[in-house]
Amino acid sequence: MLRSLQGRLAAALVAGLAVLSLAAAAASFYVLRHEVDRMSDSALQETAQRLLPLAIIDIVGRDADGDSSHRIAAVRPHDELLTYAVRDDRGRLLLRSHDADISIFPSDLKAGFTSTPSHRIYAEPGLQGTISLMIAEPLATRRHAVIEAALAVARVLILFLPVGLCGIWLIVRTGLRPIRRFCGNIAARGQNDLTSLEKKELPTEVAPIADAVNDLMARLDRALAAERSFTANSAHELRTPIAAALAQTQRLMAEMPSAAMRERAQNVESALHTLSRVSERLMQLAKAENGRVLGDVPQDLRPILELVVEDFRRVVSAKPIQLDLPDQPVPSWIDPDAFAIVVRNLVENALKHGAHGQPVRIALSVTGTLSVRNHGPVLPDDELERLTKPFERGATAAKGSGLGLAIVEAIVRGAGSVLTLRSPAPGWRDGLQVTIDGLPLASAKPKRERAGPA
Numbered sequence: 001m002l003r004s005l006q007g008r009l010a011a012a013l014v015a016g017l018a019v020l021s022l023a024a025a026a027a028s029f030y031v032l033r034h035e036v037d038r039m040s041d042s043a044l045q046e047t048a049q050r051l052l053p054l055a056i057i058d059i060v061g062r063d064a065d066g067d068s069s070h071r072i073a074a075v076r077p078h079d080e081l082l083t084y085a086v087r088d089d090r091g092r093l094l095l096r097s098h099d100a101d102i103s104i105f106p107s108d109l110k111a112g113f114t115s116t117p118s119h120r121i122y123a124e125p126g127l128q129g130t131i132s133l134m135i136a137e138p139l140a141t142r143r144h145a146v147i148e149a150a151l152a153v154a155r156v157l158i159l160f161l162p163v164g165l166c167g168i169w170l171i172v173r174t175g176l177r178p179i180r181r182f183c184g185n186i187a188a189r190g191q192n193d194l195t196s197l198e199k200k201e202l203p204t205e206v207a208p209i210a211d212a213v214n215d216l217m218a219r220l221d222r223a224l225a226a227e228r229s230f231t232a233n234s235a236h237e238l239r240t241p242i243a244a245a246l247a248q249t250q251r252l253m254a255e256m257p258s259a260a261m262r263e264r265a266q267n268v269e270s271a272l273h274t275l276s277r278v279s280e281r282l283m284q285l286a287k288a289e290n291g292r293v294l295g296d297v298p299q300d301l302r303p304i305l306e307l308v309v310e311d312f313r314r315v316v317s318a319k320p321i322q323l324d325l326p327d328q329p330v331p332s333w334i335d336p337d338a339f340a341i342v343v344r345n346l347v348e349n350a351l352k353h354g355a356h357g358q359p360v361r362i363a364l365s366v367t368g369t370l371s372v373r374n375h376g377p378v379l380p381d382d383e384l385e386r387l388t389k390p391f392e393r394g395a396t397a398a399k400g401s402g403l404g405l406a407i408v409e410a411i412v413r414g415a416g417s418v419l420t421l422r423s424p425a426p427g428w429r430d431g432l433q434v435t436i437d438g439l440p441l442a443s444a445k446p447k448r449e450r451a452g453p454a
Contacts, residue, residue, distance in 0.1 A: 005176065005179075006172050006173060006176050009172045009176075010168055010169050010172045013168045013172065014165055014168055017161070017164050017165070017168065018161070021157050021160075021161060024157075025150070025153060025154060025157060028150070028153045029146070029150045029153075032146055032149045032150060032153075033146045036142055036145050036146050036149070037142065040120065040137060040142055040145075041113060041120070041122070044082070044113075044120065044122040044135055044137055045122055045124075047082060047084075047135055048084070048122050048123075048124040048133055048134075048135045049124055051084060051133060051135065052124050052126045052133045053126075055084075055086045055094075055095050055126075055131075055133055056126055056127060056131065058095060059086065059094050059095060059131065081137065081138075081141060082097075082135055082136070082137055083096075083097045083099055083100035083101065083104075083135070083136050084096065084097050084100060084133060084134060084135040084136070085097070085100050085102060085105045085133075085134050086131055086132070086133050086134075087105075087107070087131065087132055087134070088130060088131050088132075089129060089130050089131070089132075091107040091108075094131060100136075104116065104118065104119050104121075104136055105121065105134045105136065109121065109123045109132070109134055110123065111123050111124065111125050111132070115139075117139075118138060118139060118140075119136040119137060119138055119139060120136065120137050120139055120142070121134055121135070121136045121137075122134070122135050122136075175203075178201040178202050178203065178206075179202065179203070179206055181201070182197065182198075182199070182201075182202055182206070182210065185197055185198070186213070194217045194218070194220060194221035194224075195217075196214045196217070196218070197210055197213060197214055197217075199211070199214075238275070238276075238279040239276075239279060242272055242275055242276045242279065243276075245272050246269065246272045246273070246276070249265055249268050249269045249272060250269060252265050253265040253266060253269065278403070293334060293335050293338040293411050293414040293415045294333050294334060294335060294414075294415065294440065295333055295334065295335040295336065298331040298332055298333050298441075298442035299331065299332065299334075299336050300329040300330060300331050300332075301330045301331075301332050301334075301339060301364060301370075301439070302325050302326070302329065302330055302364065304336050304339050304340055304343070305323070305325065305339075305343055305362070305364055305370075306323070306325070307340075308340050308343045308344050308347065309321055309323050309343075309347065309362065311344075312347055312348075312351065319351050319354060319356070319357065319358065319359065319360055320359045320360075321347070321351075321359065321360050321362065322359050322360070322361045322362065323362050323363075324361070324362065324363040324364070325364055326364065326365060326366045328366055330364060330365075330366055330368065330439075330441070331441065331442035332368060332439050332440055332441050332442065333415075333440040333441075333442065334415050334439055334440055338411050338414075338415070341407060341408075341411060342370075342407075342408050342411050342412065342436070343362075343370075343372075345404040345405070345407055345408050346372040346404075346408060346434055347360060347362065347372060348404065349404050349405065349434075350372050350373070350374035350432075350434075351374075353374070353376055353432075354374030354375055354376050354431075355374070355375040355376050355430075355431075358374065358375035358376075359374075360372065360373070360374045361373050361374070367441075368417075368437070368438060368439035368440070368441045369435065369436065369437050369438075369439070370435070370436040370439065371433055371434065371435045371436075372433070372434045373425045373428075373431055373432065373433040373434070374425075374431055374432060375425075375428070375430055375431040376430060376431050376432060377430065378423050378424050378430055378431075379421075379423040379432060384421045384422075384423060387405050387421060388405045388406055388408075388409040388419065388421070389406060390403055390406040405421075405434075408434075408436075412436055415439065415440055416438065416440055417436050417437060417438040417439050417440070418436070418437045418438055419434070419435075419436055420434070420435045420436075420437065421433070421434055421435075422435070
């Protein structure tokens with residue numbers, strides 16, 4: 001399963017941010033609780049030390065017949081956060097705040113801090129230990145303060161996390177932009193463009209990949225150049241010796257004394273003609289695969305098509321050719337020679353393999369679609385797929401090299417068009433239709449591809 005590097009980095013950073021945020025929240029909660037306890041204990045101690053002298057003055061100045069458990073009256077009704085009580089050394093209650101619950105103050109309480117299940121209590125002795133002031137704070141108050149502080153921190157984190165997530169996504173996306181641009185440059189390359197890729201903006205970690213890709217492209221360019229050069233040069237060098245052999249064979253046929261010997265010479269001549277056609281097709285294939293199928297200026301395809309068809313009409317009479325051309329020009333960037341090679345191969349195949357006496361129909365549209373159809377046997381799909389491969393031929397007795405449709409397919413692919421074979425032809429019960437869709441028209445200049453060496 002494909003996984004996005006951007007997604008993986010973003011997910012990892014988000015997970016790390018979430019874990020760190022939770023750890024920070026837990027640490028903050030621990031620190032807050034400790035600080036709240038420390039500050040509350042300090043407030044209890046400070047309050048007790050300030051109240052003790054006042055309580056002593058009140059107790060000492062009290063009338064001897066007064067109530068020994070005097071309760072301080074409230075100024076106005078309110079809930080006390082801190083309550084206190086004063087006991088003597090025998091445990092008798094001498095004084096308490098107006099809302100104090102005496103049951104929360106143990107009689108045997110020692111000086112200092114003490115915690116009960118519900119309260120935090122601080123005891124401060126006075127008058128040489130004869131009396132003791134005890135002040136209590138509910139633990140629920142501390143817990144509430146800690147929870148409030150923790151919620152305040154959590155609110156900040158909740159607001160921060162979405163911003164952090166968006167920031168991480170933007171940072172990762174921005175950081176990977178050179179890599180996406182590098183991938184886009186590779187995807188935008190034409191099939192014959194093997195020039196080196198720019199890597200100046202790539203991160204240091206990715207630069208070795210660009211170096212490896214450039215090295216691979218350079219080696220592939222050299223291999224393809226050597227193959228094309230060998231094919232083209234071989235076909236070109238064969239022309240002269242084949243022409244000389246043909247001339248010698250034809251002269252030999254004229255000098256042969258017997259019919260049997262002339263028949264053998266004719267067989268040699270036929271083989272040499274076949275070899276000449278194969279070498280010519282190899283040159284066409286080399287040119288097609290070389291990627292040089294686009295011209296410098298757009299040319300109207302109609303005159304080219306008419307010229308090629310007229311050449312066939314001069315030598316072919318048994319199978320008429322029907323040509324359907326639009327009234328307006330069809331300017332295209334495809335090289336005129338390459339287009340002529342395409343038309344010549346398609347028409348030749350249609351004439352050679354079509355039904356005897358049946359016409360070959362050729363049509364060109366203003367939208368850049370060329371179709372050639374002929375009557376004949378219906379071809380299965382697997383055979384149609386093989387026909388565009390070099391040296392592949394269908395089940396036919398007609399002579400041929402098996403390179404015609406391979407040449408057409410190479411030129412069509414180099415022009416950025418699409419070659420389609422259908423059998424039976426649309427609207428017919430038999431036959432074959434070859435269609436080329438998307439010829440590069442002048443209205444949309446195609447992207448240039450670097451041509452390799454011939």
